[in-house]
Amino acid sequence: MSDGPSPRVVGESRSVNGAFGLLAWVVGLAYFFPVFWMVLNSFKSELDANASPKLFFHPTLDRYRDVTKSTTGLLSFGEAFTNSAVVVLVSTLIVLTLAIPAAYALAIRPVAKWRDVLFFFISTKFLPVVASVLPIWILAKNLNLLNTRMALIILYTGINLPLAVWMLRSFFREIPRELIEAAEIDGAGLKGQLTSIILPMAAPGIAATALLCVIFAWNEFFYAVQLNPVQGSTVPIWVTTNISTRGDFLAKLSAASVLACIPVVLAGWIAQKRMIRGLAMGAIK
């Protein structure tokens, strides 16, 4: 594992560290158990999945075959993944493009009434989602955006923007002011300050923010099912098409969820590498 220089406190006695590491693994595995259970179910027959829990069964890939071949619904596996990938990536990019300058202005540049501005940002999160679906549906219909990826891209950008601005602002504030001032004295413009100091130093924060946006957008269900029930719909909708009111569906649903999780796990893997501090602050000072 390329962990980089460990930021951990050095010189702690070795046994304490060992015990801590072991504890970490035990907690992690216990926490992971329901996921493990879901993965197991995805390799079972429906009969085994819905019977009393047992560890030994005849594993099968049939559920994966079932869910990936498009049958009942109009939404196919490939379509859903393409739609989700486009919507998630584009919306996350827009969020970062909008949120980085905004957070920078709120954290470092003087903005009058910054508190009101921050409050305004989270006002998107006051209304129950069910109440905002109808007006947004009408708006999307009038703009001919129903069943398009564009509708979800705009919506997910709006949903993720508040958190991104708040988070990035808190990370930008952690950057020592002297570093920015030093760069200013050296004649670095806004662009120079951003690329040479702010972005590298806040890289772990930016990676975490991007990851949060990706996961939120990847999993969003309510708006997607209302605005894009058929065309341009996303992975969560595809996953739930495996839920049926007749007969058992747990194994199939598990297989679909496992597939739906894989891209998120990949994103997490990429992001966590960036989250090991890029430029340690101590190293600069």
Place this chain on the structure above:
Amino acid sequence: MEAATADTKIAPTRAPRKRRTAEEDERRLARFMISPSLILIAIVAAYPIGYAVWLSFHEYSVRVPGLSRGAGFRNYTNALNDSAFQSAILNTFIFTAASVFFELILGVAMALIMHNATRGKGVLRTIVLVPWAILTVVTAITWQTIFEPQLGFVNTALRGLGLPGGNIVWLGDKPYAMIVLVIADVWKTAPFMALLVLAGMQVIPNDVYDAAKVDGANAWQRFTKITLPLLKPAILVALIFRTLDALRIFDLPFVLTKGTNGTNTLSFEAYQQLRENRLIGLGSAMSILTFLIVMIVSFAYIRFVGGNIRGLADEGGR
């Protein structure tokens, strides 16, 4: 450049106004950097809110679609006198307090473990995210099967180990349904908290720890005296966003319990009226009341706790 302090109320006392125009330019630039985001938020947030307010002051014919008349505050008084809505207020606050509290503890613990783990750090950090990556509907169904009274894993294990509680009908009994709801939510969203806290840990400089080491501080002292205060900004951001989402929780109770056995929440009640009962006026009034409750909580939060967000960052401005 003392004037770079974000709070303009402080700025004039600190900075002699020698270069007024430069400061004006800065201000204009800052406004320019923020406005695109503000405009987008206004479209996505303000329009639905205004629309819901309008709906909440009208009542609608169930038979003739689109037929409506003004209702004054009738929808609001009806909502406030509705016993289901009253219990939803209480349940929502119980749920929010319990789940956010346990998420915070678990999230910080997870972040510490991930930060300090010596082996398999990358795997650990990725694995921990998985519960959060699973669709809520699927999470809810998974928990349903785990807590199923006859064949579920929990009761099977409890009975097998001869422990009490093996016959509890988890989702069908009053205190237990809420407990399962909280467990499911904590399990799902603790990674969100952990991720935010972990990212916050990355910006704590090493030399702070080294200095404390020299001073002979032990691990616990270093955690409470250094890590925690420096993490406060990140934790506060995580807390408020979790609180906002928990106060509006809908999908978990919808799938897990259908709002029965003391698990109906504000959003769930609004959904019931808007969608199931087709009482648009009443449902919108409930939504706006929820909106107000969430707004008051956030406002109080920013007033009383949020002040620290800035205060801390300024004092800590090494």
